[in-house]
Amino acid sequence: MPTIWAIFTPGLMMTKKQSITITKRKNKPVRFCREIKNYLMINQIIAEGVADAVKILYQADVSPQEVQIQKTRKEFEGDLTVVVFPFSRMGRKSPEAIGEQIGKFLQENLQEVGFFNVIKGFLNVSLKNNYWIDFLIEKLAEEKFGISEVQEGKPVVIEFSSPNTNKPLHLGHVRNILLGDSIASILEASGRKVARVNLVNDRGIHICKSMLAWQKWGEGTTPETADKKGDKFVGDYYVQFEKQKKLQVKQKMLEGYSEEEADRESQLMQDAREVLKKWEQGDPETRSLWSNMNEWVYLGFDETYKRIGAGFDKIYYESDTYLLGRELVKEGLERGILYEKEDGSIWCDLSDKKLSDKLLLRSDGTSVYMTQDLGTAQLRFDDYHPDKLLYVVGNEQNHHFDVLKAILQKLGKEYAKDIIHISYGMVELPHGKMKSREGTVVDADDLIDEMRETAAETTRALGKIEDFSEEEANRLFETIGLGALKYFILKVDPKKHMLFNPEESIQFDGNTGPFIQYTHARIRSLLRKAAERGFKAPYLENVHDFDLLHKERQILRLLHDFPEILQQAADTYSPALVANYVYELVKEYNGFYQDTPVLREEDENKIRFRLALSEFTARIVKSAMQLLGIEVPERM
RNA sequence: GGUCGCGUAGCUCAGCUGGAUAGAGCAACGGCCUUCUAAGCCGUCGGUCGCAGGUUCGAAUCCUGCCGCGAUCACCA
Known part of the structure; x- marks a missing residue:
């Protein structure tokens, strides 16, 4: 289904008068009534007009969906372009001649159509000026153009972030969080009810390592006494554990052990496993230390989440969920869907899905990661009865999710089909991947600090904040720093690997x-000046039809596209589409701003129109940036 | 080795549900501030869209093969 049609969803379509009187099957020219208010329909109107033209002119049946319509490319005159190659057979004429005939038909029968031209097999249709002016007048009156009200009903549950509690958040998590949060916002803006959830991996050998290290070398310190952010504090003990273990492993290897054996048999690993065992047995002292250390980490994480601007409706903890899934497995075994090996381990046969068999319970009855994930999927389903279950997880787990879905399907879970893995690519650094061992991990907090600092330096150097209070200035630095970081990450297609070059990102x-924030601030400044001169929104009471400048029309076309872009972004879970769109809009506006007077214009109607255009642009820029989690300042 | 993904300008990325002369930004070079914020605008330079076939009126886009890069194929999470 072409995305153009996908926008006609309940939330968006037919908001006002349903006054289209298209008569597809009748053999007479089609008329549209004057008050067509839904401008999203223009593609359909043209498509149906073309279908009628073909029917009447060439006695051939073409459904409007088959009519290929695209936006007219910049270098040609027109708004919409109909590809007429496919009709040249029906009319048994050259594409040019067909284009001329259809163009003429549209011009005569559709009141929106002003002019047209034909180049090769392309029919470029220009809409009338007042189509665009009416569009602006009407949509300016709407509070949130393109943004749908959230509809009640089954929610979309989206999991993102999903950190381990033994280490601070890093750049990879940042991409995850930004994507998750933005996709959630985009879905909300397209009318979906959304629940943001986090699954915190708070148990297991990794946190036991931190615990052990703290017991051994911590000397009773806390994040407060050490004056350190909690997640950093705990992370440092993890690093220390690994460092000490490495020494032991080296020693063992000298004694003739293989690296793997040496690791497993090192004293520290043995002790860590002992801590894990105690944890599993519910040893009070171990549990208490565990919850203390995790609390520290959460305080640290919360700070980072807050700064990034991400929040969750619900947080799941693996310590609560790690035992889930066994019931599902046992049930599956009883129903003969799963099978047991001689050693007592339980497996799922996936040969019919062209996947290798998957272990679900070890012979000692303990579960594996997959078992747990089956359980959490079921839990989440029970909690929300969702429309969809989204997981923002890196593409290294593509296979895991294929298997997860396959097993749930085998177990007869209807919701298996609603599980969607939003798989995103790795973040790479100029010198390669991030490796904690090599100290090339980019810490999330440090990263934001640096962005902010650079923003502050640049802003000061440009002399932009002379009349700002200190508080205002600080707020602006944070806004710009975060804006730079978020945009840099979100503008690239989530599915693709991305290179994070620190120098380029700032x-x-x-x-x-x-750049986008700047354009917004500039427009707001212009509007403030206008207000001083007595121009107030909505500016356009008695504006009548007049010639639009090319650039004005280009901007209007882009503004007009916003709902469609939003819908596409929601359908494909891609904030990058919104990012690229808003950039294009802003670039176009800047071109206009550069050489078109607004307040310096003499004709007051033009002033009013241009102010309205500017205001509307600022509004869409703000809306779009909000979907990316980026604030836009009033001044910068 | 099997499976999946990626390969577009010096660099970072758009475009990929087939359509016009493949677009941006950065970098380089040259212009534009007595006029609404120059974090801006305009211009020049830069491409055998990895290679080879195929389908089509038309292929960066779809199909096949090859080359290169990456991920994955755990009784790790």
């Missing part, structure tokens, strides 16, 4: 967050 020129 550039503020060109296709960057600050």
Whole structure:
């Protein structure tokens, strides 16, 4: 289904008068009534007009969905382009001649159509000026153009972030969080009810390592006494554990052990496993230390989440969920869907799905990661009865999710089909992947600090904040720093690997967050000046039909596209579409701003129109940036 | 080795549900501030869309093969 049609969803379509009087089957020209209010329909109107033209002119049946319509490319005159190659057979004429005939038909029968031209097999249709002006007048009156009200009903549950509690958040998590949060916002803006959930991996050998290290070398310190962020504090003990273990492993290897054996048999590993065992047995002292250390980590994480601007409706903890899934497995075994090996381990045969068999319970009855994930999927289903279960998880787990879905399907879970793995690519650094062992991990907090610092330096150097209070200035630095970071990450297609070049990420020129923020601030400044001169929204009471400048029309076309872009972004879970769209819009506006007077214009109607256009642009920029979790300042 | 993904300008990325002369930004070079914020605008330079076939009126886009890069194929999570 082409995305153009996908926008006609209940939340968006037919908001006002349903006054289209298209008569597809009758053999007479089609008329549209004057008050067509839904501008999203224009593609359909043209498509149906073309279908009628073909029917009447060439006695051939073409469904409107088959009519290929695209936006007219910049270098040609027109708004919408109909591809007429497919009709040249029906009319038994050259594409040019067909284009001329259909164009003429549209011009005569559709009141929206002003002019047209034909180049090769392309029919470029220009809509009338007042179509665009009416569009602006009407949509300016709407509070949130393109943004749908959230509909009640089954929610979409989206899991993201999903950290381990033994280490602070890093750049990889940042991409995850930004994607998750933005996709959630985009879905909400498209009318979906959304629940944001986090699954915290708070148990297991990794946190036991931190615990052990703290017991051994911590000397009773806490994040407060050490004056350190809680997640950093706990992370440091994890690092220390690994460091000490490495020494032991080296020693063992000298004694002739293989690396793997040496690791397993090292004293520290043995002790860590002992801590894990105690934890599992519910040893009070171990449990208490565990919950203390995790609390520290959460305080640290919360700070980072808050700064990034991400929040969750519900947080799941693996300590609560790690035993789930066994019931499902046992049930599956009883129903003969799963099978047991001689050693007592339980497996799922997936040969019919072209996957290898998957272990679900070890011979000692303990579960594996997959078992747990089956359980949490079921839990989440029971909690929400969701429409969809989304997981924002890196693409290294593609196979895991294929298997997860396959097993749930075998177990007869209807919701298996609603599980969607939003798989995103790795973040790479200029010198390769992030490796904690090599100290090339980019810490999330440090990263944000650096972005902010650079924003502050640049802003000061440009002399932009002379009349700002200190508080205002600090707020602006944070806004710009975060804007740069978020935009840099979100503008690339989630599915693809991305290269994070620190130097490029803090550039503020060109296709960057600050560039977009700047344009917004500039427009707001213009509007403030206008207000001083007595121009107030909605500006357009008595504006009548007049010639639109090329650039004005280009901007209107882009603004007009916003709902469609939003819908596409929601359908494909891609904030990048929104990012690229808003950049394009802002670039176009800047071109207009550069050489078109607004307040310096003499004709008051033009002033009013341009103010309205500017206001509307600022509003869409703000809306779009909000979907990316990026704030736009009033001044910068 | 099997499976999946990726390969577009010096660099980072758009475009990929087939359509016009493949677009942006950065970098380089050259212009534009006594006029609404120059974090801006305009211009120049830069491409055998990894390679080879195929389908089509038309292929960066779809199909096949090859080359290169990555992920994955755990009784790790």
